[in-house]
Amino acid sequence: MKKKLAAVLTAAALTAGLLAGCSGDLSNEYVTVKQYKGLEVTQAEAQEITDDYVEQVIQSNLSAAMTTEPITDRAAQSGDWVNIDYTGYIDEATFEGGSAEGADLELGSGSFIGATEEYAGFEDQIVGHNTGEEFDITVQFPEDYQDTTKAGVVARFHIVLNEIYSQNVPELTDEWVAENSQDSATVDEYREEVRSQLEESSEQSARSELETGVQQALLEQSEMKKYPDGAVDEQVQQANDYYSMIASMYGIELSDFITGYMQMTEDEFNEQVEKVAKESVQLEEAMKLIAEKENLEPTDEEYEEAIKGYAEEAGMDDVDAFKEQYGEDTLKESALLEAVLDYLVDNCVQVEASESE
Template identity: 70%
Template sequence: MKKRIVAVLIASALTGGLLTGCSGQISNDYVTVKKYKGLEVPQVEAQEVTDDQVEQMIQSNLTTVEEITDRAAQNGDWVNIDYTGYIDGEAFDGGSDTGAELQLGSGSFIGATEDYEGFEDQIVGHSKGEEFDITVQFPEGYADPTKSGVVAQFHIVLNGIYQQNTAELTDEWVAEHSEDSDTTEEYREEMRGLLEESNEQDVRTQLESGVQDALLSQSEIKEYPEGAVDAQIQQANEYYSYIAGLYGIELSDYITQYLGTTEENFNASVETAAQQTVQLDEAIKLIAEKERLEPTEEEYEEEIAQYAEDAGTDDVEAFKEQYGEEELRMSVLREEVLGYLVDHCVQVEDSGESE
């Protein structure tokens, strides 16, 4: 692919450093971007929506969940439970959870052995609000060899019992539940359209990922802004510590047990990812400056308010405080520039690199 030659002469200092350009290359104090228009990315095509997918979506929409309060749990019910597992009287890593959702009879949890009933079997017959203890045996050949064949006790709190009900698709149901359709056939076409929109968004997401990879290969970092990489590393460590906490274990244990690596390799990977993130963000800022893509203050506020709404809150100021206004503004800018790069990229077959 031929390179577009762009001669840019800049004679004044701009915010964030001197912006220079030559043969399509732009640069400032932090980063040099060799090329950003016409980035080559792997070709992506939207998946065709099938009739089965349409019907699956309709069935999902027809299904409602009803809380059961007048009887005990039965096979087929969904339950919400808190549980804590013990081996020889000691709580064990990965054996606790709160608000876990489980369909009884699904076989998702520890099954029955010759001597003990299965985890799910022992919830059947209990009612909402009950606390009780069960004993199970991990199967031979369990993924964690230290638990293979081991007997464990679980303390369980049954928070709720739920039953799924599926309505029949009729014109009457459609009229009640859809703003755009009156008949079942119209509703099927409405659902097909939504799935097609989703597939198109998937294409856009893949292209955005492609242009990020291409931009990374077409940029060179000169100097990392002070504290930027450390901030990204801290953010990553806080995230993984939070995930580890959900499993009831320390970060070090999560790294070895669930990520399957050493702390040294984990830290090296986090540092590399942090450096790449900062490099990309600096390249994005530079392109935004060059192409005048910086959103207005009004646009920033509108997008951040939309982020907050998508997160289920109308308190925008609290949302900013929680996630950091600077990071939210960077997310808005990132979307704007990535959209520009996607609009100007070139999709190629069997190629994962930009020239």
């Protein structure tokens, strides 16, 4: 499935001024569509997948498989990783941002305060200590420190060395590939697998840009006469239900989520939700009208194939249960709108960014 109904409707919120012109208006009691063939959209090209990019992703995958091993038979050395608690003091008073528990640090990485003429660096002074030790170090903030109130200031840190350990990133070998890939058995095969995945993702991103573009253009090229009874209210309710669910995950009321997390007033939120709801309904009605004009409604077999794909994406093997959960009418509508979206993309005109602005 290229786009679920939710994605089709959500993108309607991203309006943009594109296009003028007419190829014969379509109209019904709800909406008028001025143009839908040859919609001009900004050109979208798939990102080129270079050898360097493939290797970068492979290294990231290897790093994700990294393991750690405690070091218990010696003191900390440069290059080791340590887990520490630390409390910083300036003039024997703690200061904001100067304390942490369970901080992981690579000694020698230069992540913490470095050496000056008079004082060794933060990391250098941990070297030589053993797991379980508590000790104090004295450092000097650099003169060009971003917090000017601390620039050049001497500070004392109390350190608790919780653990010394190494991080072990596996090498890319046939053995590692066999254990970590379902489709490849050798390093060369794995490189091609990663390349194929990246190319597919790049093509999907470009396709998504086009889909968003044609929806933006179609919104601009359509005009609502009236909204179907209850359609906007239904969209508003769905939005409120969604954000209420998100708020409940944070353990707060919707009103607090709106003002605290979304940084909006409730009136602003309600206005935005209604605006998006109206645009969503407008886009949906315009696409249904185009489907009728161009005979784009999928066959029963195509509907079933699309719904099966939706179920697979949702991780459900039982298609009938999936239909019952989401509603067969809703799923069929999603397949219909997807067919229209494919048609609009196939018939759009891609132009350079400067031409479409």
